[in-house]
Amino acid sequence: MLLRRLLISFFFLISSPTFADDSMMFSKLSFPNLEGREVNISEFRGKVVLLNFWATWCPPCVKEMPSMELLRQKYKDQGFEVVAINAGEDTEAVEAFLLERDLTFPIILDKRGVSFMALGIRGLPMSFLLNEEGRSVMTFMGGREWLEPAQTKLIEAELAKINKD
Template sequence: MIMRRFFASLLLLISSYSFADDSMMFNDIAFPDLEGREVNMTEHRGKVVLLNFWATWCPPCVKEMPSMELLRQKYADQNFEVVAINAGEDVETIEAFLLQMDQELTFPILLDKHGASFTTLGIRGLPMSFLLNKEGRSVMTFLGGREWMASAQIELIETELAR
């Protein structure tokens, strides 16, 4: 029974990580921020970026937000950024959600109001995150919620920051 649980957990862990084919570039995507300013991912070139796709109605998305903020704070003095792209919701919905959060989120939140990222970037579900290297190339894809301060995630980020 213990071995069965172990293998089931291992399979779940492996299936939730997807190693990018190292050809997906994110430099050319752009979405408006909450103030309506168009933000292009080229603005983050030279930084390691955790690019997260989420929605306010998605419980795992909401659950991982505080750890994404802690991650941003941990690497505030390094070339690291968290960017969250909301899929399919309007500014009012997101602002109401942010007011209800116990912790202030200081990372950029962009709007994919029409859900274009599902088609253009192959978003398979929410939350879905990409770890981008300093050139804007995806080095890891994460499907499902994460505790971003966990050692496995920290190790991946620190490896990319050291490059």
């Protein structure tokens, strides 16, 4: 099993396309949601997106989720979305975890951990703030309290660009 994963990883690394910009890289991410529908990150183009990578066994991931929900509620009417990509777990594990929580943002499942290789994710949680064009404007390593001014100012600056009217 480990050898198979290493071979797949090696093949992925040598065959990965070179992206002209990171918006193409993020738009290539496509995984099923909890209902089994394939969700492509490009579906969120036009919004500012907090793209979060997490796992149920990761204490900092679990700790930051309530503040991510509050962040989504605060800015959702201004063109903001939180999208959480679970890394390497099956549907049953994620659904069991979510039964105890009131989260409304989209959760998609990267069961094979493809995004780790594609994006160079070195640990969890890891988040990317994507602008309305799908380009990363900031990378966050480790857990956060998402309503702290350091984070909200970045988000508000990106939202101001799409809400000029």
